[in-house]
Amino acid sequence: MGEQQQVKFPQEVIDEYAALGVDLPALFSAGHLGTRMGVQILEASAERVVGTMPVEGNTQPYGLLHGGASAVLAETLGSVGSMLHGGSSKIAVGVDLNCTHHRGVRSGLVTGVATPVHRGRSTATYEIVITDEADKRVCTARLTCLLRDVRPGDGEQAAG
Template sequence: MGEPSTAKFPQEVIDEYAALGVDLPALFSAGNLGSRMGIQIIEASPERVVATMPVEGNTQPYGLLHGGASAVLAETIGSIGAMLHGGSSKIAVGVDLNCTHHRGVRSGLVTGVATPLHRGRSTATYDIVITDEQDRRVCSARLTCMVRDMRPGDADGVRTS
């Protein structure tokens, strides 16, 4: 789970990272936590990142989707958008996350969509909307990432040729 092998990436992004020998699915995956939570990246570009996450396995004791799970989904997709904005020589690191939870969900999938509010040289801020299968808003989030130059060791764990 969590492998973005079916995600749609813009061709120029694929080409840019391929030229560096970077494994794009590994770089833009949901990471270890996201994989354990079942996050699937569906679409990814600097302008829009879409992912799904199952409610099952990500609930709190009352059987509702855990607010922390929504936060993980929001930070994952906002960070991917910021990383794509920065390009292959930059990394994006979340510095501020705000989530407002609007309704409980007990089953099915939730979908997160991240769109940019600001994309600058050193920061990127994304608006994230998480909805249930009936397209009802579950959570509204905002993530700001610091975008900085990649340093040796930043890509550890990401396969390169």
């Protein structure tokens, strides 16, 4: 996976955050783990985040999708939902991630769908269901994020 990929967001979400002075693609695409693993965001709102990740390049020694890769996809999608819920004055920081792996996958794309379980003022919890191309459940995850105020310097890593 030597080629740097960029995490993609729907244009309307990019435009909404750009109006607030936040460059979402830069924030999520500055050489971070989700980018290196090929995570692509297809749909993003506080109510639902959908993304994909290739199995190829994200496997364990037996050729199956690595459980940690599923965790990266789950945390990425849940964090995006939490961030969108919190708005531009908050950042979402994962504080608890639980993943149950149901079946192995050897090829293709997996798709994750994150939906809120709880959206409060200081925390947000999302359930993330990851399926294979046959729509069979691969992993069920739950992510809780702390929503904390933006501090000076937050996001500087994304800029450069």
